[in-house]
Amino acid sequence: MTGLAPGSRRFALPPLIAAVPLAVAAPPLGALAVAVGLFVIYFFRDPDRSPPPGGVVAPADGRVSVVREENGRVRVGVFLNVTDVHVLRAPLDGAVESRTHRPGAHRPAFSKDSDRNERVDVTLDSCELSMIAGWFARRIYPYVDAGDEVARGDRIGHIAFGSRTDVLLPAEYDRDDLLVAEGDTVRAAETVVALRNP
Numbered sequence: 001m002t003g004l005a006p007g008s009r010r011f012a013l014p015p016l017i018a019a020v021p022l023a024v025a026a027p028p029l030g031a032l033a034v035a036v037g038l039f040v041i042y043f044f045r046d047p048d049r050s051p052p053p054g055g056v057v058a059p060a061d062g063r064v065s066v067v068r069e070e071n072g073r074v075r076v077g078v079f080l081n082v083t084d085v086h087v088l089r090a091p092l093d094g095a096v097e098s099r100t101h102r103p104g105a106h107r108p109a110f111s112k113d114s115d116r117n118e119r120v121d122v123t124l125d126s127c128e129l130s131m132i133a134g135w136f137a138r139r140i141y142p143y144v145d146a147g148d149e150v151a152r153g154d155r156i157g158h159i160a161f162g163s164r165t166d167v168l169l170p171a172e173y174d175r176d177d178l179l180v181a182e183g184d185t186v187r188a189a190e191t192v193v194a195l196r197n198p
Helices: 008-025 027-043 112-116
Strands: 002-004 045-047 062-070 073-080 087-089 094-102 119-124 128-133 140-142 155-159 163-168 192-194
Touching (some): 008 027, 128 155
Antiparallel strands (some): 002 045, 062 073, 073 163
């Protein structure tokens, strides 16, 4: 079953309403307005997902654009194209310790400069998640706050249009535990990005 992420009405209704008078006054513009409205609805789709039994799951749909080590921990970043589902999911079970908004630039989310972009960092007791706005996406909608409990695969937020989402893996994970590499395509809550080796 597929629903819609919050905020879809605010973006979809204006072009759909404008399409009515435009269809009479300028049919090509009316058709364009309908197409824009339908694309927004498609963009805000929120399908159900079924997490696999174990492992750290991808926080977002898209392409792995970052795999690097930071202070002994591994960061995996997923670039979300405009056609990807933009509802973000919890990579692991955990309690939300903090949620922090950091203002910044709006560089393309696939570039190295996107580390300086506007972001919302969510720290769980199990891992850390960063929702990073892209050059066009300037609205980040977190669904969780400090004190909330989340299960692996739960919805934790969404970003309007192109963006990047990173997960900083728990300290006990290293590169040998990764199941993905840069360039791989992943699905939020369903693709396992890391699994502890026995």
